[in-house]
Amino acid sequence: MDIQEAVEMDGGMGSSSFLDHVSAGFPLQGIFDFAEGEKSSLGFMELLGVQDFGSSLLDMVQPPPSTAPSSSSPNPTVVTKIESPELLNQPATPNSSSISSASSEAVNDEQVKVEEQEEDQQKTKKQLKAKKTNQKRQREPRFAFMTKSEVDHLEDGYRWRKYGQKAVKDSPFPRSYYRCTTVSCNVKKRVERSYNDPSIVVTTYEGQHNHPSPIIQRPSLAGVLPMNNSVGSNFAMPIQGTISHYNHHHHQQQQPFVNSLLQPMNLPCNYGSTNAAAFLHERRFCNPGPALFKDHGLLQDIIPSHMLKEE
DNA sequence: CGGATTTGACCAGCGC
DNA sequence: GCGCTGGTCAAATCCG
Numbered sequence: 001m002d003i004q005e006a007v008e009m010d011g012g013m014g015s016s017s018f019l020d021h022v023s024a025g026f027p028l029q030g031i032f033d034f035a036e037g038e039k040s041s042l043g044f045m046e047l048l049g050v051q052d053f054g055s056s057l058l059d060m061v062q063p064p065p066s067t068a069p070s071s072s073s074p075n076p077t078v079v080t081k082i083e084s085p086e087l088l089n090q091p092a093t094p095n096s097s098s099i100s101s102a103s104s105e106a107v108n109d110e111q112v113k114v115e116e117q118e119e120d121q122q123k124t125k126k127q128l129k130a131k132k133t134n135q136k137r138q139r140e141p142r143f144a145f146m147t148k149s150e151v152d153h154l155e156d157g158y159r160w161r162k163y164g165q166k167a168v169k170d171s172p173f174p175r176s177y178y179r180c181t182t183v184s185c186n187v188k189k190r191v192e193r194s195y196n197d198p199s200i201v202v203t204t205y206e207g208q209h210n211h212p213s214p215i216i217q218r219p220s221l222a223g224v225l226p227m228n229n230s231v232g233s234n235f236a237m238p239i240q241g242t243i244s245h246y247n248h249h250h251h252q253q254q255q256p257f258v259n260s261l262l263q264p265m266n267l268p269c270n271y272g273s274t275n276a277a278a279f280l281h282e283r284r285f286c287n288p289g290p291a292l293f294k295d296h297g298l299l300q301d302i303i304p305s306h307m308l309k310e311e
Numbered sequence: 312c313g314g315a316t317t318t319g320a321c322c323a324g325c326g327c
Numbered sequence: 328g329c330g331c332t333g334g335t336c337a338a339a340t341c342c343g
Binding site for chain 1: 331332333334335336337
């Protein structure tokens with residue numbers, strides 16, 4: 001399974017290529033993919049419980065100029081996409097449109113295309129599935145990270161127990177299923193490798209942690225990790241990896257689900273690193289706290305300066 | 312010995 | 328209805 005397929009599972013990646021962005025030398029090789037958009041104005045960040053940095057990060061993660069027509073202009077197509085009939089071809093929720101308008105700042109045309117294609121491909125599955133699962137399984141919001149890493153199971157500050165592994169169609173790499181080991185925390189994640197680029201690990205999180213990171217709580221780590229001031233957050237960015245976010249519409253969950261999205265969350269962090277330095281970077285963004293990315297100094301820790309958008 | 316991992320079986324959803 | 332696939336379960340196994 002390649003990345004497209006991998007993500008397609010969650011986001012319905014289409015024929016175009018998210019992976020192209022990756023392999024094309026995307027500076028950060030990172031994309032926040034606010035494909036689902038069933039959220040408020042901060043999209044992924046809000047999903048992650050990050051609320052204070054406004055659109056700066058969203059802007060920041062825009063692709064390089066080659067793929068981003070205009071770094072400063074909002075992208076209306078996102079809204080179009082999000083509110084496309086495909087997506088709304090589900091039992092409409094009162095919050096759908098308002099939430100979906102959210103992430104428009106964060107993505108560019110390329111991303112929108114990808115997202116549209118994903119959704120096109122996935123819409124039928126999702127919607128049909130949603131109808132059926134509406135009564136039974138409650139799907140949690142999902143988002144996926146695409147991370148360049150040599151290790152499959154990336155350290156994200158939480159403890160996971162593997163509960164399954166499946167061979168994935170069209171991919172030589174199996175998909176692993178993990179559950180948060182914390183009792184009463186039903187967060188799951190799936191980890192799989194892109195077969196187009198085996199160095200890329202696709203990690204898909206499902207659900208929200210209802211507890212602090214056990215690693216953060218460790219004194220030894222706490223002393224090392226830069227938890228001071230404004231860098232606190234519930235979320236971490238993969239340093240070298242490509243980030244793809246798919247906060248799935250699980251419309252079958254309707255209102256309760258939407259509400260959950262709008263709540264501050266203690267979502268997992270994802271790390272694309274295997275080295276200590278990167279881990280420290282990552283941890284800092286994983287720490288609970290008010291403001292994330294208050295200054296460019298922080299941003300520049302992880303984002304090339306040219307990726308930073310003037311605010 | 313307890314917790315984590317492995318792995319085959321099972322189930323549900325979906326397309327044909 | 329059948330087969331394929333994703334997702335989960337749970338017994339067996341591994342490991343510290």
